[in-house]
Each structure stands twice: as C-alpha cells, then as structure tokens.
Amino acid sequence: MQEADNPWSVIGSREVYENQWISLTEYDVINPAGGKGIYGKVHFRNVAVAVLAVDEQDRVCLVGQYRFTLDRYSWEIPEGGCPIGTDPLEAAKRELKEETGLVASEWTRLQEMHLSNSVSDELGIIYLAKGLAQHEAQPEETEQIVVRHVPLREAYRMVTENIITDSLSVAGIQQLWIRKLEKETAI
C-alpha cells in the first residue's frame, strides 16, 4: 500500500526526564496540517520481550504479579526488557528462566508489536517456547512472582473475559489460539 513521507517537522526539542528504562523528550513540532504544537515522546531503552511457554499438555505458563503502574494484580506471560542492540532471543531465554525456572529447547519468533504508539516507541517481541525443562527460578528483587500453568483454552478464556489484559499476553495467547483453530479447520 502507498505510504507517505513524514509530514511532521521538528523545530526544537528538550529532554525533560530520563531514568534507567525510559527518557521523555518534548518536541516543538509543525503538524501535518501546518499547525504549531508540542509532542511529548517516551523513548524506551529496552525492547519488551514476552514468552509463550507451552508444555506438552498444551498448558501456557502465566506469571502473576502486582503492577505498580496499574495499582492492581496482573496475570501475564513472562516478560522482561532487552537493552536495544542486544539479542532479544537471549533476553527472552533469560527472562523465562529467571521468572519461572523454565528452559526451552525450541524457540519461534511469533510476533512484533508497537505497544503504545501515540506516545512511545516501545517495541514488543513475542516468542513461542516449547520443549520445556524445569530448573530453579531466580526472580529479580523487584519481582514477587507467582507461576501457574493453565490450559491454553483457559488462558484464552481469561483474555476474552478481560482477566488477562496485558497487551503482549493478549496478542500472544490469541495467536496461539488461532494456530490451534487453524489446525482444527485444516483437518
């Protein structure tokens, strides 16, 4: 499909915040219609990696944790940050092992998403991990994580009932459910 050149112009900018994970820059812009305005953009230093770890009984590994940003508990697939420029697959393996103790022998890159593109440049990558072996988990100190293995059908129900609301988890579980349905319709 036909795509246009960048219709935005930047005429100034100032970095207003940074920490270990993000920086926020305010840009003075001229918008596509020629009007002056500002745009606050959050840059992420990490790519978000997420892992759908599925065992031989078609159970999906979920981790439960309290999300500071939402001030509520959240059930998700294991996720973590991968510093931009380093290998996201290695980060996915590390996060899965740390949070759940699982080590997988088969890895497939399922999907990429921009999570919140009105404000940030955050990229998420979802992996499918199979051939699981259980080792010891080593969660980071900021994480107080509960691990559950739930049937894919149950995980998908949690998505449709808005019990699982994390965007990477929703997209990953739906993608796996599609693969299951497509196998069935192909029969």
Next chain:
Amino acid sequence: MQEADNPWSVIGSREVYENQWISLTEYDVINPAGGKGIYGKVHFRNVAVAVLAVDEQDRVCLVGQYRFTLDRYSWEIPEGGCPIGTDPLEAAKRELKEETGLVASEWTRLQEMHLSNSVSDELGIIYLAKGLAQHEAQPEETEQIVVRHVPLREAYRMVTENIITDSLSVAGIQQLWIRKLEKETAI
C-alpha cells in the same frame, strides 16, 4: 487465582512533566523485596479507543498515517483518545466518523487491554462496528490519513507479517479472525 496485596510502598513522588495527553511522575519506592528505588510512571489522561469497522463483505477498515513516535508509516484500525470519565463508546463513534466518515448501527465491545504496563497506566478498549454507512470524513489537523478497506484475511496476514504492528490493531484483528475460525469449526 490467588492474588496478592500491593507489595510496593511509595515514600515520595514528584511530577516531572505534563501535557494535554500524559503526565509523568517519578516515585520513590520500596520494591517488593524491600529495596529502595525509583519508578517513573506515565499517566494517560485518555483511554485509547479503537474500532474494528467491518462491512458486509467482511472487509476491515484500515487507516494509514505517519506515526511521529516511531518515525514510520503505520497501518492501523481507527483509534483515538477518550478523556477518562467520559463515554468510550461515544468517543469510538466520533473517532470512526472523523477519520473515515463511517457511521455504524451495531456496536460491540470486544476487548480491553493495558498497552504498556511496565511504564504506563494506558487502557485501550476495542470495539467492533457493523452496519456501516458512509458519510464525510473530518480528520483532525494533526492527522493525514489514508483509508483502505481490506478483506479480513488480508488484514490478518498483515498482522502475521508484522506489517500491522499497532497493539490494539493486532489484538482486534486477531480477535475477529478467531471469531471467523470458531464459526467455521462449529459447522
């Protein structure tokens, strides 16, 4: 499933930035393991509403626009902001009409997601819109939008090939594809 109380404590905070759409606050926290640290949280003033508008030939309405945050062109379902506390369905109707000129007679709330919960509290709501009638589009001056109607199968292919990467668009199109497959498997 069993859910824990909030294991984070806040011992201080400062608002470091705000504009019309977001505010950023840095919190001094004690993390779940008892360690001191900071947490930069982006609060969204709007709920993101997204609309899967599907016509009688099972074609999905996509809008193309240049995303300032990503510095690239992006194909998405129509989306916009709904000020928190106002009706998201009304905002969805407004955004669909403004961006595409479409007015729908049947609306279904499909899904809710937290788009980027490691850093923000942004909530997205996806609607399915059917019974479409074409009126005149009135895009905002910041928007330079191209509208296309593509078969659902093609939209889903664009998701799997990472041509569509916007999280709300990915999840919404997957959800619609699942509904189609589930209808077929039920036959």
